[in-house]
Amino acid sequence: KQEVTQIPAALSVPEGENLVLNCSFTDSAIYNLQWFRQDPGKGLTSLLLIQSSQREQTSGRLNASLDKSSGRSTLYIAASQPGDSATYLCAVKETSGSRLTFGEGTQLTVNP
Amino acid sequence: NAGVTQTPKFRVLKTGQSMTLLCAQDMNHEYMYWYRQDPGMGLRLIHYSVGEGTTAKGEVPDGYNVSRLKKQNFLLGLESAAPSQTSVYFCASSSETGPKLYNEQFFGPGTRLTVL
Numbered sequence: 001k002q003e004v005t006q007i008p009a010a011l012s013v014p015e016g017e018n019l020v021l022n023c024s025f026t027d028s029a030i031y032n033l034q035w036f037r038q039d040p041g042k043g044l045t046s047l048l049l050i051q052s053s054q055r056e057q058t059s060g061r062l063n064a065s066l067d068k069s070s071g072r073s074t075l076y077i078a079a080s081q082p083g084d085s086a087t088y089l090c091a092v093k094e095t096s097g098s099r100l101t102f103g104e105g106t107q108l109t110v111n112p
Numbered sequence: 113n114a115g116v117t118q119t120p121k122f123r124v125l126k127t128g129q130s131m132t133l134l135c136a137q138d139m140n141h142e143y144m145y146w147y148r149q150d151p152g153m154g155l156r157l158i159h160y161s162v163g164e165g166t167t168a169k170g171e172v173p174d175g176y177n178v179s180r181l182k183k184q185n186f187l188l189g190l191e192s193a194a195p196s197q198t199s200v201y202f203c204a205s206s207s208e209t210g211p212k213l214y215n216e217q218f219f220g221p222g223t224r225l226t227v228l
Contacts (some may be wrong), residue, residue, distance in 0.1 A: 004154075034217060043116075043202060044219040089155070093215060099145075099170060102155040102219060 002027045002094055004081050006103035013080055014111050021075040021106045023090035028071050035075050036089040044089065048075070056070065082112045114138055116220035118203050124147040124226045125193045133223050135203030143206045145170075146178060146219070148199040155202065161186055162208075173219035193227045200224050 003026045010090070011040040013019050023033070032051045042091045048057045048064040056065040063076040073090055090098040116137045127191055135144065145160040146149045157170030161180040175197060186205075190197060203220040 035215065041222075041224075043221040046216055046218065050215045091155075091217075096228075099157050099160065101153075104152070104154045107179075 002030075002092060002101045004090060004092055004101050004103035006090060006106050008106060009104070010107040010109075011109060012109040015080060015082060017080050017110075018076070018078050018079055019108070021077070021088050021090075022110070023075070023103055024074075025071045025092050025101075027094070028068050029037040029094065030068065031093045033064075033066055033073050033090060033092050035073075036091065038087045038089060038103075038105070040086075047088075055083075070071075077108075080111050082110045084108060084110050116203055116205055116218050118201075118220040118223050120223060121221065122224050124228065125190075126228050127194060129193050130189070130191050131193065131225075132190075133201055133203075133225075135186045135205075135220060136184055137186075137190070137203075137205040137218070139205060139207070140183070141205035141207045141218075141219065142183075143208055144180065145204045145206075146176070146186065146188045147202045147204065148172065149202060149222075150199050158201075193219065195227045198225060198227045214228065 005024050007022045026060050032047045035047045039079040050057045050066045066073045086104040089105040091102040119134045122131045146158040147155045149155045156172050160179040161167050164183040167178045179187045201223045206217045
């Protein structure tokens, strides 16, 4: 059974700092990996999707990498801002179906 | 283009009552999903649908039923609500076909359900 783990569970940083969020998964047979952002009381907003054949994806200050063989992905946020404060979730889509398996998320707080 | 919408946003039920949650998407997606989100458990798939008229069980289907009579709508029903079904319910949709085949899932804003 696929398991997705995100470390750390919570992270607090000063504004302007570059930071890395980690995601690991137990079964490397994935189709893609998706990073989401969730604000308190809100739904999930898709940030980046990496296909299993890709190594990284970039969108603005965000860069996500994927090392499928080691079962790891990282989300790099450059020059963090207070508006980046949210919970970040990673999820993997398994090759055999269309379901997403989610990690429990990293709660990020960026202090002004 | 509203994306994925859910109604209602909040609901309080008494044990044993029934209700239906409605999800609608305007992106012409084939696949639709219902998840529940609980503290310490993450998001778990309840049921999903790969097209109009089809449904399939996910990870935690017990106590729920679903219907996909129209491509744009996916209904989640609770026949006899229990306190263990207190949760935040999210609907999502994705396209599994097309030139990009990215399969990105788009989520609705959620329904917060409390069962007393």
